[in-house]
Amino acid sequence: MKPYTWPQGARAVVLLTVNFDAESFDLKETAPDRLFGRYSYGRYAVRAGFPRLLALFAKHGLPATFFVPGADARRHPDLVRELAANGHEIAARGVDLENFATLGDKETEVLETSRAILADITGTAPMGFRAPGGELSSRTLGHLADLGFIYDATFQDADHPYVYGLGGERKIVELPSTFALDDGPIYAARHTHARLLAIWRDEIQAMHAEGTLIPITLHLRGDFGSTRAARIAILDTLLTELKQLAGVRFMTCGQLAGHVLSLNLPTEPDPYLAHAETLAKTVYRGDLAVRPL
Amino acid sequence: MSQRTTFPEDMRCVVLIGIDFDGPSHEVGRGIAPLGKHSWGSYSARCGVPRHMDMLASHGIKGTFFIPGYDAERHPRTIEQIDRNGFEVAAHGYLHEAWELGAEEEETLLRKTDRILRDVVGKPVLGWRSPSGRKSDRTMAVLKSMGYVYDSSDKDYDRPYRLRFGKGRDDVIVELPNNTYSLDDFPFYKFSYTPPSEVLGQWKAEFDAIYGVDRFFVFSLHPRSGWGSGTPSRTRILSDLIAYMKGHDGVQFMDYRSFAQWCLQHRDNLEEVSFA
Numbered sequence: 001m002k003p004y005t006w007p008q009g010a011r012a013v014v015l016l017t018v019n020f021d022a023e024s025f026d027l028k029e030t031a032p033d034r035l036f037g038r039y040s041y042g043r044y045a046v047r048a049g050f051p052r053l054l055a056l057f058a059k060h061g062l063p064a065t066f067f068v069p070g071a072d073a074r075r076h077p078d079l080v081r082e083l084a085a086n087g088h089e090i091a092a093r094g095v096d097l098e099n100f101a102t103l104g105d106k107e108t109e110v111l112e113t114s115r116a117i118l119a120d121i122t123g124t125a126p127m128g129f130r131a132p133g134g135e136l137s138s139r140t141l142g143h144l145a146d147l148g149f150i151y152d153a154t155f156q157d158a159d160h161p162y163v164y165g166l167g168g169e170r171k172i173v174e175l176p177s178t179f180a181l182d183d184g185p186i187y188a189a190r191h192t193h194a195r196l197l198a199i200w201r202d203e204i205q206a207m208h209a210e211g212t213l214i215p216i217t218l219h220l221r222g223d224f225g226s227t228r229a230a231r232i233a234i235l236d237t238l239l240t241e242l243k244q245l246a247g248v249r250f251m252t253c254g255q256l257a258g259h260v261l262s263l264n265l266p267t268e269p270d271p272y273l274a275h276a277e278t279l280a281k282t283v284y285r286g287d288l289a290v291r292p293l
Numbered sequence: 294m295s296q297r298t299t300f301p302e303d304m305r306c307v308v309l310i311g312i313d314f315d316g317p318s319h320e321v322g323r324g325i326a327p328l329g330k331h332s333w334g335s336y337s338a339r340c341g342v343p344r345h346m347d348m349l350a351s352h353g354i355k356g357t358f359f360i361p362g363y364d365a366e367r368h369p370r371t372i373e374q375i376d377r378n379g380f381e382v383a384a385h386g387y388l389h390e391a392w393e394l395g396a397e398e399e400e401t402l403l404r405k406t407d408r409i410l411r412d413v414v415g416k417p418v419l420g421w422r423s424p425s426g427r428k429s430d431r432t433m434a435v436l437k438s439m440g441y442v443y444d445s446s447d448k449d450y451d452r453p454y455r456l457r458f459g460k461g462r463d464d465v466i467v468e469l470p471n472n473t474y475s476l477d478d479f480p481f482y483k484f485s486y487t488p489p490s491e492v493l494g495q496w497k498a499e500f501d502a503i504y505g506v507d508r509f510f511v512f513s514l515h516p517r518s519g520w521g522s523g524t525p526s527r528t529r530i531l532s533d534l535i536a537y538m539k540g541h542d543g544v545q546f547m548d549y550r551s552f553a554q555w556c557l558q559h560r561d562n563l564e565e566v567s568f569a
Contacts, residue, residue, distance in 0.1 A: 101326070134330025155328070156518050157335035159525070178518060179330070180526070186486050198488035206489075206525035271328055271335065274367055275321050278388070284324035288391050 011247030044222030165267030305543030341516025341523020362406030
């Protein structure tokens, strides 16, 4: 495997990323006047989860990147300002957790709106984007580059950051992540926090040994997030262990994207083009996925 | 003729490491653009296949890559590298077809992938593993007509056997049965989110149960991210497992084609089962 050039001799870089996804997630399922009962796990995110996670990051003195849906930012501008005041990065995630694979012509408008909402609140335009649900269209990366975004953090196909060349001077840094270090799928499968700890220890040790990116994805929510008291304790343990690993550097996504651009890496081709022709004549069989009995 | 398959005394366990390449074909074949969270297949050529080759080379053992034709078209350099490093290139569908095909379409795609792989590596392809495990009553005849000597798709036995698919004298192919429940990475990493260290324990126990008994350990692994084993933690436990196996006497790591050739040369050791 080719070694990757991390900043100033770091052995591995950790990205602490948080998908803010508060009421916006519940509003995919119900109306604004029905955010009660089962649809109040998002309110947990802002009432209980947010202060707890922020206190943990402050205790460890670590910077994180928060991907904040525009509608959640509008509902909670004070929290967004608090993030910025604490040195965390704020990045874009659409407005209402839209599915970008099916947004069509509205994509640009949604991206522009989400960018404007965050810029109005913090005074700084977001540099990066992570697609809700991990869904992108063939045009999303190009729109991001056109609108002045520097990075995307949605793909799950590499051990290190890389750069997409999108024609002409357009390019976008990709900061790939992995479901193996995402609390969402693990807690959504109703696993214990002990099991998450076991998985993440295995993942982090091996990634550190190989000097890859260590991209951690957290959620604030009370259902599939990491902010319940027992889950925060697991996270506390993991962050303590992470900091003890040799040569580990914690960065925000924007800092890392800036570093990646400074490397002047050869670009990777648009990830859709090689498959466009085949996809145009292939029927949708997404429901073929093997499911448990 | 139909005695149980037996191994010579010194062959305490044959280990066949099969790696199903499963690049973007897996998503594209289902009409899904390999973007965002659907990009796991792109990890195969970029990271997983090189990491698996390095790991196997560090142990000095062989393995077989089962490759969809579509992925080979898009990553010919990677396929060449697999072959040049001494690993076997075998077939695994064109677009990782995980659905029923008509007889004519099935044959067309089997021949298409065979041609693609043969053109890239410049040597005949000798084996096939079904993507998703589907096959028809015609599949074996088509493989045989292309010169294939083995199939590794059936789930019906713990040992290799001679699969008779027709009445003719040569209507026989070596079957190297696999299973996608316990000797496959995907169930653990897709369904149960089992920690890699726990998967290692599981596979050691599987090996212990097979060693010296059925003596035949057939792996179905994937170099992609997501539910595959291409990532650092999961490749590490594969390496640990191989080290564990190597600590046992009489374990033979082979690529599928070499073991299929052994089966052809020791036909009296193999049970013959007729589906003709």
